[in-house]
Amino acid sequence: xxxxxxxxxxxxxxxxxxxxxxxxxxxxxxxxxxxxxxxxxxxxxxxxxxxxxxxxxxxxxxxxxxxxxxxxxxxxxxxxxxxxxxxxxxxxxxxxxxxxxxxxxxxxxxxxxxxxxxxxxxxxxxxxxxxxxxxxxxxxxxxxxxxxxxxxxxxxxxxxxxxxxxxxxxxxxxxxxxxxxxxxxxxxxxxxxxxxxxxxxxxxxxxxxxxxxxxxxxxx
Numbered sequence: 001x002x003x004x005x006x007x008x009x010x011x012x013x014x015x016x017x018x019x020x021x022x023x024x025x026x027x028x029x030x031x032x033x034x035x036x037x038x039x040x041x042x043x044x045x046x047x048x049x050x051x052x053x054x055x056x057x058x059x060x061x062x063x064x065x066x067x068x069x070x071x072x073x074x075x076x077x078x079x080x081x082x083x084x085x086x087x088x089x090x091x092x093x094x095x096x097x098x099x100x101x102x103x104x105x106x107x108x109x110x111x112x113x114x115x116x117x118x119x120x121x122x123x124x125x126x127x128x129x130x131x132x133x134x135x136x137x138x139x140x141x142x143x144x145x146x147x148x149x150x151x152x153x154x155x156x157x158x159x160x161x162x163x164x165x166x167x168x169x170x171x172x173x174x175x176x177x178x179x180x181x182x183x184x185x186x187x188x189x190x191x192x193x194x195x196x197x198x199x200x201x202x203x204x205x206x207x208x209x210x211x212x213x214x215x216x217x218x219x220x
Contacts (some may be wrong), residue, residue: 005030005191006051006159011060013046021047021217024060026201028159028191030210033182035194038212044195047212048161051193052086053079061188065158079206084154084195087162091144092216093136099123101149106155122150126184141169149181153188160192161187166201178204 004027011024020043035157038044042145049055050070051062057073063082069077093102103122104115123129126146136144145165152160166174166182182205185192202209209220 003030005032005065007061007063008047008051009063010049010063011047012058013043013050013060019215021057021212024212024215024217026210026217027068028193030191031189033185033192033194033205033207035206035209036212037199037202037209042212043215044212045163048171048195049195051159052084052161053077053082053213060068083155085155085159085160086125086143087148087152087160087165089107089164089167090138091141091148091160093144093148093151095136097135098132099128099134099136100138102147103151103154103196105151118154122153125153125188126150127180140173141153142173145169145177146180146184149184153162153190158191160190162192162194164195164197166196167198174201175204181205 006026006028008024011021013021024047025107036044046055049062051058052070053075056075059073060070061068062070064082069082071073075159100114100119103119106114107118110118123131126149128143128146139147166178169177178201194202196202210217211220
């Protein structure tokens, strides 16, 4: 039996007089891998950033694992306390830090022994064992994106949000990485939302697909 993990209700996002989303609703169960499709400017990244607590909205509520995070378009829980991870298009790795330091950045409250063990397990998960001492510039784009994913998973988030994470890669690397990341998330059992404008990418990556159409979310 799967448990309801995420509920987004009546989300309405406007930029000045332009209503981008109006009546956006989404329910995800624990372990779901969901893709959110939409044209440029359709509001898909804004919806993701509202769920993360990074942007306000005109209206809308978010509940995660039974806890209300946002209501009436405003946030009651800060982004860093939401138990939500994010992976961005540009990897957002710290260039002056090693892979180990990047992945362990959000788990400094753990002992050094626990951090070493956690990073080792995450590098095993993303199939990049033994690169702890390397720096981002020594890695390929696909490797950097997997390290970014590992850093997001280090804090054991209940929900992972991925905002066009594959779009800066060339097609051959992108197709391979989409499959790899899906497998990683399935193995980790992490509920995830991918924002993309690429329908093929969405179909390869996700269990469920939603399309923003006429300001609302339609589930395929």
